[in-house]
Amino acid sequence: MKSHQQYSLEKNNSFAIIATTPIIYFPKDDQELKLLTRVTQGSFYILGEGSNTLFVEDITPVIIKPEFLGISVSETNEYYEVSAACSENWHDLVCFCINKGINGLENLALIPGSVGAAPVQNIGAYGVEIADFIESVTWFDFGKNKSQQLTNAQCQFEYRNSIFKQHLKNKGIITHVTLRFTKNWRAKLNYQGLNRLSESCSAVDIMNTVIGLRNSKLPDPKIIPNAGSFFKNPVVCADQFMLLKDRYPELPFYPQDNGSVKLAAGWLIEKAELKGYQLNGAAVHDKQALVLTNIGSAKGDNIKDLAIYVQKTVFELFEISLQPEVRMIAKHGEVILKEIN
Ligand SMILES: Cc1cc2nc3c(=O)[nH]c(=O)nc-3n(C[C@H](O)[C@H](O)[C@H](O)COP(=O)(O)OP(=O)(O)OC[C@H]3O[C@@H](n4cnc5c(N)ncnc54)[C@H](O)[C@@H]3O)c2cc1C
Known part of the structure; x- marks a missing residue:
């Protein structure tokens, strides 16, 4: 090897x-x-x-760092099934599918990273998550020293979460991901920015619109190094939401099925006046407050210190403890930011 x-x-x-x-x-x-x-x-x-x-x-x-490559496609009268190896690039897979007329992943275009990492945090954007398409995940278990198939339900997908970040963390490796796409495709346009497209638009139209929106909103890591959204959007209980909404009537919010409410972490950081804030070569991006950037020579712990400062400042204002989406890795393993309470 x-x-x-x-x-x-x-x-x-x-x-x-x-x-x-x-x-x-x-x-x-x-x-x-x-x-x-x-x-x-x-x-x-x-x-x-x-x-x-x-x-x-x-x-x-x-x-x-796995180097498993390859994509295969099969179909029935009702659906396509696409199986991709973990080291394929995610956006290349999206383009591969759309070019073949296999629709579904267009809203997830241009998300950086590999196919194998995509189920780990259940990547999502523009109203769609990879969990919507996963048929199964091939999992090589280090303990058993062999592969097994996990169904969608076994992956325990949630918002930016899955069994791979919890119970199966460091216990194996995702080697392949199998996605299923109905041939009875319908455009998903309810997310802000896509709702100006017509119902009859094609998957290519959606993909191009998503690419345009992402390029206009997010800094390109090749120019300004970053890892996209640094924090997850927090979910609060209805009572806490009502108190906040009284204080900040303009607060954006997304009601959840279980009665809790998801808030926009970027809005909270911006409201805490941290947009553009800099600390030792690390910065809160001046256009997209949810993104922390390396503006020159930051070391990893400079970015971590900035994240802790953002977390503390947002907590002081809103009593909400932001949690990182980004995985922080030290010499002896993962570093978990403590919740403030
Ligand atoms: C500019 C930018 C925009 C972004 N936008 C979005 C977005 O819109 N939506 C979104 O959800 N994310 C977004 N992200 C985050 C990122 O793209 C995703 O988390 C992506 O899935 C990471 O892929 P990666 O291969 O780079 O993962 P890595 O950073 O290499 O790894 C991420 C995690 O997955 C694990 N992992 C990686 N490969 C495997 C494997 N084969 N088996 C088991 N575990 C594995 C790692 O151990 C780690 O815990 C964005 C990032 C950037 C830089």
Whole structure:
């Protein structure tokens, strides 16, 4: 199996943080994964394209970066099924499907990263989540040293969450993802920005609109290193929401099925007057407050310190403890920001 010692990860994370791993392994199939049993008993991190990862120390754990490639398509009278290997690029998969007339992923165009990471936080955008299409996930279990199929229900998908971030964290690797698309496709246009398109528009129209909107709103990590939304949108109970709405009538909100209410983390950060705020080479983006950026020579812990400052300032104003969406990785494993309460 391909591997390297003392490997620089600067080009493998969208924050462009300078960090080195003692060793990186590039398994390309199940046979090579089986050789990693001893590695997976210690501290390690699975890396896709690093667009949801912040290395907070100069040294990282051992890295496993799979190099599984390939896409296959099958169909019945009612649906298409597309199976993609984990190291395929997500946006390339979206384009592959749309070019073949397989519609469904258009709202999820241009999300950075790999196919294998997409189910981990149940990627979503413009009113759609990958969970809407997942038929099954092929999971290589490090304990059993073999693969198994997990159904959609077994993946326990929620908003930016799944079993892969919880019970199965660090217990295996997603090697393939199988998606199912009905041939009876309907455009999903209820999200702000897409509702100006007509019901008869094509998936290509939607994809192009999503690409245009994303390019106009989000900083390109190749120019301004970042990892997209740094924090998850918080969900609060109805009582807390009512109190906030009294104080801030303009507060944007999204009622949830269980009576709780989702709020926009970006709005809270902006209201706390943190847009454009800078600290030691790290910054809150001046157009999109939910995005933290490396504006030059920030180290990973400078970005983490800024995140803690944002979390504290937002809490002081709203009594809401923001939680990171980005995974923060130190030498000995993941760092979890404490909830403030
Ligand atoms: C500019 C920008 C915009 C973004 N917009 C969105 C958006 O609209 N919606 C959204 O949901 N996200 C968004 N993100 C976040 C990011 O694109 C997603 O989280 C993406 O899925 C990360 O993919 P990756 O391969 O880079 O993951 P990485 O950062 O490499 O890894 C992320 C997590 O997945 C795990 N992982 C990676 N591969 C595997 C595997 N094969 N098996 C098991 N675990 C694995 C890692 O261990 C880690 O915990 C954005 C990021 C950026 C930089």
